[in-house]
Amino acid sequence: MRGGNASLHAVIRRAHLRMAGMAIALAGALLLLVGVVVLRFYLLNNLQLMARSLAYTVEASLVFNDRDEAGQMLEQLLRGEDVARAQVFDAQGQVFVHWSSGKSATGGVGEVLAAVIGIKPGEAEVSQDGKPIGRVLLYSDGAGFVHFLYAGLAVLALCLGISGYVGMRQSRRMMADIAEPLQQLARVARAVRRDRSMDQRVPPARIAELHELGDDFNALLSELQMRHERLQQQNSVLELQALRDGLTGLANRVYFEQRLQQALRDAHDAGHKLAVLFLDNDRFKHVNDVHGHAAGDALLKAVADRLQSLVRESDMVARLGGDEFSILLYPVGGVADAQFVANKIQEAMRDPVITGNGVLLNPSVSVGIAVFPQHGQDMESLMDYADQAMYEAKLARRAEHSLLEE
Numbered sequence: 476m477r478g479g480n481a482s483l484h485a486v487i488r489r490a491h492l493r494m495a496g497m498a499i500a501l502a503g504a505l506l507l508l509v510g511v512v513v514l515r516f517y518l519l520n521n522l523q524l525m526a527r528s529l530a531y532t533v534e535a536s537l538v539f540n541d542r543d544e545a546g547q548m549l550e551q552l553l554r555g556e557d558v559a560r561a562q563v564f565d566a567q568g569q570v571f572v573h574w575s576s577g578k579s580a581t582g583g584v585g586e587v588l589a590a591v592i593g594i595k596p597g598e599a600e601v602s603q604d605g606k607p608i609g610r611v612l613l614y615s616d617g618a619g620f621v622h623f624l625y626a627g628l629a630v631l632a633l634c635l636g637i638s639g640y641v642g643m644r645q646s647r648r649m650m651a652d653i654a655e656p657l658q659q660l661a662r663v664a665r666a667v668r669r670d671r672s673m674d675q676r677v678p679p680a681r682i683a684e685l686h687e688l689g690d691d692f693n694a695l696l697s698e699l700q701m702r703h704e705r706l707q708q709q710n711s712v713l714e715l716q717a718l719r720d721g722l723t724g725l726a727n728r729v730y731f732e733q734r735l736q737q738a739l740r741d742a743h744d745a746g747h748k749l750a751v752l753f754l755d756n757d758r759f760k761h762v763n764d765v766h767g768h769a770a771g772d773a774l775l776k777a778v779a780d781r782l783q784s785l786v787r788e789s790d791m792v793a794r795l796g797g798d799e800f801s802i803l804l805y806p807v808g809g810v811a812d813a814q815f816v817a818n819k820i821q822e823a824m825r826d827p828v829i830t831g832n833g834v835l836l837n838p839s840v841s842v843g844i845a846v847f848p849q850h851g852q853d854m855e856s857l858m859d860y861a862d863q864a865m866y867e868a869k870l871a872r873r874a875e876h877s878l879l880e881e
């Protein structure tokens with residue numbers, strides 16, 4: 476039982492037992508009725524026959540008024556028969572002799588039952604030369620009827636037992652054929668609903684309709700699983716698109732800021748330091764103007780690859796937009812470590828970039844550094860500091876260039 480609802484197994488078992496019980500009870504009651512009618516007829520006839528035979532036997536005793544002999548005759552004839560009492564009356568209707576079997580084998584129940592089913596006493600006239608001289612009355616002790624009842628009830632109980640056992644077996648078989656496939660169906664549906672595990676399937680059932688239901692359910696699951704996987708793929712593509720820069724494949728500004736905020740929380744809790752490097756390509760507009768947009772793209776991609784190859788897995792390189800990049804170094808020892816990475820970046824930019832159509836470009840970036848907690852406590856102040864530092868570095872590089880050109 477679950478939640479007050481009867482299980483299918485219990486319903487099937489109850490229905491089988493009720494059906495078997497009703498069939499047996501009905502058949503038993505009918506058989507008992509027929510038996511009672513037949514037995515009543517037999518008992519009445521028997522009693523009547525015995526009364527007649529007794530009437531012949533006691534004729535002489537009545538004629539000679541010999542009560543002792545009549546009593547002996549009754550004892551001889553009736554002992555062992557299903558007779559409770561016998562009375563012989565003379566011509567005046569007075570009791571001539573009376574016989575009783577003594578203690579009844581059925582304890583008196585038989586006589587009551589015999590009366591209930593209407594077994595009247597057997598009666599016969601005693602006559603001599605066609606003239607009535609007396610009358611014999613025999614009362615049944617109902618023993619035959621009681622034995623019949625006992626045997627009938629025993630057989631009925633046996634039949635009930637057998638049909639109950641057969642009913643239980645039948646319900647178990649039906650349980651296996653009907654309830655089990657339904658239970659499997661419910662189990663799989665629950666697994667899909669609770670754990671989203673759509674790789675489970677319903678096993679084949681023996682009953683055709685249930686088998687078909689299972690097949691349809693499995694087909695529905697396959698369809699759902701396919702749609703779910705497709706949706707997951709689309710989601711991961713969208714997620715990638717939302718967090719990645721389309722040109723370089725690096726993290727975009729949104730992703731970078733999420734990661735920086737998280738790193739700031741961690742650094743704050745753990746007492747660590749982190750560094751933000753702000754990078755801007757120098758004279759990038761010139762590259763675009765002279766060599767074209769595609770060459771500019773190729774340069775941005777090459778710069779992105781070189782930056783990515785310089786940092787650890789725990790760091791993050793991002794393209795913020797246009798020709799601007801940013802790097803998160805976490806954890807970091809301090810400004811000196813960040814400066815070390817900035818120097819490596821400058822070194823990595825020394826080699827020229829050759830575009831697909833053979834154009835040779837010289838990458839150049841200005842880098843600004845901000846370290847938490849030294850240069851700012853939150854993301855905005857750190858980014859501003861790094862931006863400012865980059866701007867100053869760019870001015871210094873420009874001045875250096877102009878001096879060199881002079």
Ligand SMILES: Nc1nc2c(ncn2[C@@H]2O[C@H](COP(=O)(O)OP(=O)(O)OP(=O)(O)O)[C@@H](O)[C@H]2O)c(=O)[nH]1
Pocket residue numbers: 722755756757758759760761763767768769770771772775796797798
């Ligand atoms: N090829 C290419 N160019 C871009 C892209 N996004 C922005 N740009 C260009 O990059 C240039 C950025 O120029 P600025 O940073 O303003 O100027 P700059 O020439 O780099 O000068 P300084 O930064 O002062 O050295 C602009 O001309 C933009 O049009 C891109 O995805 N691909």
